Amino acid sequence: TVIIPNNIIFSVQTMQVCYTTYDLWHEYNTVNTGTHSDVMVLSGKSMPSHPYWYARVLGIYHMEVWLAGDGRSKPLKQHLEVLWIQWLAMVQGYRSGMRHAHLPKIVFMEESNQDGFGFLNPGQLIRGAHLLPAFASGCSVSSLWRGKSLVHPGGQLDNWEKYYVGM
Numbered sequence: 001t002v003i004i005p006n007n008i009i010f011s012v013q014t015m016q017v018c019y020t021t022y023d024l025w026h027e028y029n030t031v032n033t034g035t036h037s038d039v040m041v042l043s044g045k046s047m048p049s050h051p052y053w054y055a056r057v058l059g060i061y062h063m064e065v066w067l068a069g070d071g072r073s074k075p076l077k078q079h080l081e082v083l084w085i086q087w088l089a090m091v092q093g094y095r096s097g098m099r100h101a102h103l104p105k106i107v108f109m110e111e112s113n114q115d116g117f118g119f120l121n122p123g124q125l126i127r128g129a130h131l132l133p134a135f136a137s138g139c140s141v142s143s144l145w146r147g148k149s150l151v152h153p154g155g156q157l158d159n160w161e162k163y164y165v166g167m
Contacts, residue, residue, distance in 0.1 A: 029128030
């Protein structure tokens, strides 16, 4: 059980993700919910067809919480950081990789999918991801892209149907 005292949650616009490059240099990406918000995490599958999962960060939050376990132990006070994300999924049937000379292609999960949105521990991020719109796929017809939405405040129109993952 997570208890948020006084229901106070703080929102920030940016965070840094530190990572190690292929030549062992330490680098960082800045994740900004307004401009550079695409990230990658390790796939949760044991034998994945693609080693990473991709998400768009919609919100960055931190708060003081009380974590209560089984009810017998005393609740622990802890600082908690979470990312509110929208998941992207690999396009089914699309062949990518060095053997096929194509970049991986991804699409936002359907809004009807209960796993399309979620919360993520920032410690799980590997680094920021560079997503390139697949212009030939056209614009999205999802209702998330029309009218007012928490997903796209201020009338942002970044509504491409599919994206390539830059490598």
